[in-house]
Amino acid sequence: DIQMTQSPSTLSASVGDRVIITCRASQSISSWLAWYQQKPGKAPKLLIYKASSLESGVPLRFSGSGSGTEFTLTISSLQPDDFATYYCQQYYSYPYTFGQGTKLEIK
Amino acid sequence: QVQLQQWGAGLLKPSETLSLTCAVYGGSFSGYYWSWIRQPPGKGLEWIGEINHSGSTNYNPSLKSRVSISVDTSKNQFSLKLSSVTAADTAVYYCARGAGDYGGLGYYYYYMDVWGKGTTVTVSS
Numbered sequence: 001d002i003q004m005t006q007s008p009s010t011l012s013a014s015v016g017d018r019v020i021i022t023c024r025a026s027q028s029i030s031s032w033l034a035w036y037q038q039k040p041g042k043a044p045k046l047l048i049y050k051a052s053s054l055e056s057g058v059p060l061r062f063s064g065s066g067s068g069t070e071f072t073l074t075i076s077s078l079q080p081d082d083f084a085t086y087y088c089q090q091y092y093s094y095p096y097t098f099g100q101g102t103k104l105e106i107k
Numbered sequence: 108q109v110q111l112q113q114w115g116a117g118l119l120k121p122s123e124t125l126s127l128t129c130a131v132y133g134g135s136f137s138g139y140y141w142s143w144i145r146q147p148p149g150k151g152l153e154w155i156g157e158i159n160h161s162g163s164t165n166y167n168p169s170l171k172s173r174v175s176i177s178v179d180t181s182k183n184q185f186s187l188k189l190s191s192v193t194a195a196d197t198a199v200y201y202c203a204r205g206a207g208d209y210g211g212l213g214y215y216y217y218y219m220d221v222w223g224k225g226t227t228v229t230v231s232s
Contacts, residue, residue: 089152
């Protein structure tokens with residue numbers, strides 16, 4: 001299985017901050033990576049697919065980059081609605097695997 | 108706008124079989140893969156397996172011996188069965204649509220773009 005490792009596990013930030021979450025794959029997954037946002041008691045919501053493609057309806061402050069084994073999710077200016085847990089997921093090979101999650105908290 | 112509605116038994120005893128169904132409304136059923144994902148309380152996400160409209164399946168090897176995913180194209184529904192459950196199978200179970208990303212040479216890679224709301228399944232004696 002491909003292991004996905006996110007860092008940090010927890011991130012404290014303020015409204016208006018620029019934040020970066022990193023995801024590393026244990027082997028190359030080309031650009032077959034998705035990012036999801038999950039709020040308590042809710043299903044995950046797709047933000048980014050193919051490493052850098054923004055899902056329709058997702059605010060432009062979200063962006064993704066990377067290829068191979070190193071990927072980042074950037075939120076350019078944090079909004080109150082962005083405090084949530086974020087997961088990366090590889091869909092390059094079976095079984096699909098997720099990172100352990102990054103919880104974004106209000107500082 | 109496609110929506111996924113899921114249902115099934117929420118309380119099971121050890122050794123019983125978990126059974127969930129997900130119905131697809133407002134969109135095409137063919138051309139996609141349909142997945143099940145679970146999330147134990149306070150933990151991360153685990154992909155269980157997927158099926159397409161033709162019945163082609165892929166399973167997580169960690170659960171493969173106990174999992175069966177089936178499809179009913181006449182109802183635009185797909186279902187999950189997980190046998191011999193234990194407390195470790197207690198989780199929120201989600202269904203999701205896999206949308207295809209063309210990777211060349213006729214191969215598609217599927218990311219999960221639409222999710223159901225989740226069903227809480229508790230296994231307890």
